[in-house]
Amino acid sequence: MTNLHSTDRFDNDFGVAFDVAIAQSVFTHLPLNMMRLCLYRVAKVMRPGGRFYVTFFERDPDFPLDQVKAPESASDSRDLWTERNSFWYYRDDMRWVAERSPWQFGLIGEWDHPRGQVMVEYTRLRD
Numbered sequence: 001m002t003n004l005h006s007t008d009r010f011d012n013d014f015g016v017a018f019d020v021a022i023a024q025s026v027f028t029h030l031p032l033n034m035m036r037l038c039l040y041r042v043a044k045v046m047r048p049g050g051r052f053y054v055t056f057f058e059r060d061p062d063f064p065l066d067q068v069k070a071p072e073s074a075s076d077s078r079d080l081w082t083e084r085n086s087f088w089y090y091r092d093d094m095r096w097v098a099e100r101s102p103w104q105f106g107l108i109g110e111w112d113h114p115r116g117q118v119m120v121e122y123t124r125l126r127d
Contacts (some may be wrong), residue, residue, distance in 0.1 A: 018046050022053040027094075028087055028117065035097040043102050045126060050124040052103070055117040057088035094120050102127055 021042055027035055042052055061068075069080040069088075081085060095105040103122040111119045 014045055015046055016045075017050075019050045020053075021046065021050070023054070024055050025117065027054050027089075030115065032089075032093060032097055034101065035094075039098055039101040039103055039122065041073075046124040048126045052122040052124070054073075054094070054120045054122065055113065056094060056120065058118045059088050059090055061090055061092070063090075068069045098122055 010070075023038070027038075030038070039052070046052065059069075065083075071078060091107060094107075098105045102125045104125055106119050106121040106123060108119040113119075
């Protein structure tokens with residue numbers, strides 16, 4: 001029997017190396033430095049060439065940091081404040097979190113997520 005276990009610091013004790021991992025709707029709730037920690041720790045259990053798929057809400061590069069984004073629909077009733085939540089990022093942010101880790105950033109983009117999240121594919125590089 002195998003027990004999977006991971007902590008809020010992404011410590012893991014799986015005992016095996018992986019080829020594929022996914023964090024769907026996880027990075028939408030993490031600050032950038034927690035994403036960096038996640039990539040660093042997941043890299044330790046991924047084989048070279050392994051793929052780590054991550055979803056996030058993307059904002060256009062020209063979206064100002066001090067702007068409040070109004071709701072886009074009646075079903076989405078909350079404003080999005082750039083400094084008050086970690087629900088969206090710029091594409092360059094997702095590239096940046098991989099810079100100090102053995103991952104290559106690649107954008108997959110749209111994948112029919114019901115709320116519009118986009119997907120990134122990080123490929124595990126050799127050490």
